[in-house]
Amino acid sequence: MEQYLVGVDVGGTNIRMGIVTPEGHVLKKIQYPTDMSLGGMAMMEGLVSKIKDFVREGTRGVHSEIRIGIGVAGPIDMRRGVLIAPPNLPDLHGFPLREFLQEKISLPTAIENDANAFTLGEGWKGAARGALNYCGITLGTGVGGGIVVAGKILHGAEGLGGEVGHMVLNPEGPLCGCGGKGCLEVYASGNGIRRMTLEAIEKSGGKGIVHKSKEDLRKITSEEVFEAAQKGDEIALKVFNDMGSYLGLGLVNLVNLFNPEKIVIGGKVSRAWDYFIGSTTEVLHQRAMKGQREKVEIVHAECGDDAGMLGAAYTALKLE
Ligand SMILES: [Zn+2]
Numbered sequence: 001m002e003q004y005l006v007g008v009d010v011g012g013t014n015i016r017m018g019i020v021t022p023e024g025h026v027l028k029k030i031q032y033p034t035d036m037s038l039g040g041m042a043m044m045e046g047l048v049s050k051i052k053d054f055v056r057e058g059t060r061g062v063h064s065e066i067r068i069g070i071g072v073a074g075p076i077d078m079r080r081g082v083l084i085a086p087p088n089l090p091d092l093h094g095f096p097l098r099e100f101l102q103e104k105i106s107l108p109t110a111i112e113n114d115a116n117a118f119t120l121g122e123g124w125k126g127a128a129r130g131a132l133n134y135c136g137i138t139l140g141t142g143v144g145g146g147i148v149v150a151g152k153i154l155h156g157a158e159g160l161g162g163e164v165g166h167m168v169l170n171p172e173g174p175l176c177g178c179g180g181k182g183c184l185e186v187y188a189s190g191n192g193i194r195r196m197t198l199e200a201i202e203k204s205g206g207k208g209i210v211h212k213s214k215e216d217l218r219k220i221t222s223e224e225v226f227e228a229a230q231k232g233d234e235i236a237l238k239v240f241n242d243m244g245s246y247l248g249l250g251l252v253n254l255v256n257l258f259n260p261e262k263i264v265i266g267g268k269v270s271r272a273w274d275y276f277i278g279s280t281t282e283v284l285h286q287r288a289m290k291g292q293r294e295k296v297e298i299v300h301a302e303c304g305d306d307a308g309m310l311g312a313a314y315t316a317l318k319l320e
Contacts, residue, residue, distance in 0.1 A: 004064050005314075005317055134262040135264070187242075284296075
């Protein structure tokens with residue numbers, strides 16, 4: 001009997017679904033905007049009917065075994081299959097996701113948080129292919145990540161482990177969304193880049209970044225800082241250089257703790273790769289322990305927007 005995996009990536013902006021073979025070939029995929037206008041519960045009901053239609057159409061007339069894997073933003077209590085304060089779906093705190101999906105879809109269903117799904121997708125089909133010990137980092141609005149040890153994603157006691165973005169790099173640093181201070185996320189995320197840029201402009205007396213008015217500057221996006229760096233803007237270049245050094249400190253901690261073969265870095269902020277990776281690897285090679293730092297490869301993600309969907313399919317493949 002043929003097996004098909006349905007990978008679903010539930011993001012704050014878009015939902016992506018793919019029918020994937022056990023070898024990781026994507027046979028069909030769709031994408032549509034996440035509609036939260038009627039609340040999280042209505043979104044979940046809509047998701048279920050979309051998955052059912054997608055499975056029916058994608059595997060029509062084929063006698064097959066189908067498994068579903070779903071990646072969702074935010075922490076999941078993996079023991080109970082319950083969402084914990086999902087950032088994009090605030091009214092779904094405490095929602096029994098696994099039970100709900102299994103009841104509604106009646107197919108074997110695996111769940112995983114989106115950053116772990118990204119990490120597993122890159123390990124299966126992307127830049128960390130073939131590695132058994134590796135870490136994934138996504139640089140987006142926030143910083144997410146996952147840690148794979150001996151081929152298995154690290155979940156910790158409740159499934160909440162691997163929060164790479166909340167490694168503390170500076171105990172006196174800026175406040176983080178998690179309630180802590182100076183986490184990797186406040187330096188290496190899109191929001192962190194915005195903040196560091198505004199601070200740097202303030203310090204410089206308003207120079208640089210295409211001479212916008214103060215009013216406009218408040219709305220500056222990390223994307224615009226990247227564009228400014230491409231044009232050679234000194235402040236933007238310094239911000240990415242500093243961001244890269246902090247990211248390097250994060251990598252030092254990961255390398256010393258987990259001795260990974262590879263660290264794969266993705267997410268939309270990683271488009272600025274050329275502007276931060278130099279200081280990242282410099283810090284890594286200065287500070288990580290000698291035995292560990294020699295072998296680790298720092299690689300740019302390869303699966304693009306498909307990583308989460310592929311990783312979700314992979315968790316379905318590995319479902320016991
Ligand atoms: Zn934090």
